[in-house]
Amino acid sequence: MSLTRRDVENIAHLARLSLSDAELSVATASLTAILAFVDQLSALDATGLEPMAHPLPDQVQRLRPDVVTETDQHVKYQANASQLEAALYLVPKVIE
């Protein structure tokens, strides 16, 4: 299957990635090559094979008690944010 430039623009939008024109051209070719490569899997008859959800057999997702374990460290955690005001993250206006 061959992807068009428009397909890749749509994928980039879904992935929230801005791409330059040059990047779009490279991505169109390389994504097409990758899809052709992984398409080898379609030749295999996998009827009856349980999809493997975990690399270890019989493991289940563990749950922890629903209690607060974190202390308030927002100053430390927010030190990596580029724009803050009153401990709130600033983004461009969403609602006019």
Added chain:
Amino acid sequence: MSLHTLSIAELASGLQQKQFSATELARHFIARGEAHNGLLNAYITLTPERALADAALADARLARGEGGVLTGIPLAQKDIFCTDGIRTTCASRMLDGFVAPYDATVVERLAAAGTVLLGKTNMDEFAMGSSNETSYYGPVRNPWDTARVPGGSSGGSAAVVAARLAPVATGTDTGGSIRQPAALTGISGIKPTYGRVSRYGMIAFASSLDQAGIMAPSAEDCALLLEVMSGFDPRDSTSVDVPVPAYSKQLTPSVQGLRIGVVREFFEGGLDAANAALVKAALQVYVDQGAVLVDVSCPNMGLSVPTYYVVAPAECSSNLSRFDGVRFGHRCEQPKDLMDLYKRSRGEGFGAEVKRRIMTGTYLLSAGYYDAYYLKAQQVRQLISREFAAAFTQADVLVGPTSPTPAFPLGNQGDDPITMYLNDIYTIGANLAGLPAMSIPCGFLQGLPLGLQLIGPHFTESRLLATAHAYQQATDWHRRVPAAYV
């Protein structure tokens, strides 16, 4: 005596017997890092002040007689592990200025044991690559030939150990990222069973495949570190609550009667004859020690790479959605609206290979394609796991080459992603099945090291390390150091 060519056990003994202090040891490795990093580019961040502070603490512990085997041992951390108060970049522009607000469990455990942090090692961006060329901070050079790559993604860790800039370094392995660079730089590296080592604070790439491990000259060195890194961690929901054996106490050098499964598919197809000959020569060392070779087959092993390149990008696209330019990480200048903020922050912050994998995963998971690709890949993953399990009814460990070729020249693999992906053709299977696997040096081709891969059933790290140790008792490949770094 060269401090940088001593094993971990020898370093520990020297520290305990006061032949040298942890501070002297730290200064020695700090000086080596500063002297050689300009060329090798193996560290993204050197932490000399932290190292001296750690060493002073270690010396105080040793003076009180409280130190353990690792107290005062210098090490390098792959820059994928969060280090509290120290820049943690994952080799990405996205995290260029990121100072982690907490320690990864691996970092915490190794620090608690008294190790000394020398720095954070270079890697492929977000661990996506097999040559260390996707790093935002530039490629790492292979100490055996600085015109060549060290492998990846843990290429910086491999290079610092190979050049003896650190006695040991952590790594992570999603599709071969510990084993392939270990092979290409002539050192030992182990990826334990999935869930054995906590992933807490280890920046996620593909969560069902990622596993932390360790890289050092010998299997014995690896054993001493792995037994401290491993263990249950409630903060990682996939951490396994299984006791950790004292790996270093189980390095029995005898392989008498050990059934070594030679995986037929690993030697078919593209494997270079000279590479195959090195692996066969290594197997003869085991036969001479009383091991038994068994021919085994995993017929669908060839599908492991395409399976991986569905599962890994799918999980990557999901994991990397956290980088939104809002809470941490790179943010673009003057965003005109929220969508522009997301798109340009991510477009500028991620490199080409990372964007490629995010888009691949986004496509594979999108409506209408999920069953055909992701679900199918999970079924093939089941098939490959069953084939491994069947092989382990005939053999105690499986063997093969680690990498199809020795280290290749920088910039050699061009723009074709598939060529690069096929570097991991022998290593990916173990990740898909969650199996422990290790690479140990087994000789040289044209002056470049190559590795022998050992794969075991779940939770047989002791067996793998002991099997590797037995080989290293009979050979000295793991003691070879590139001439410029002796």
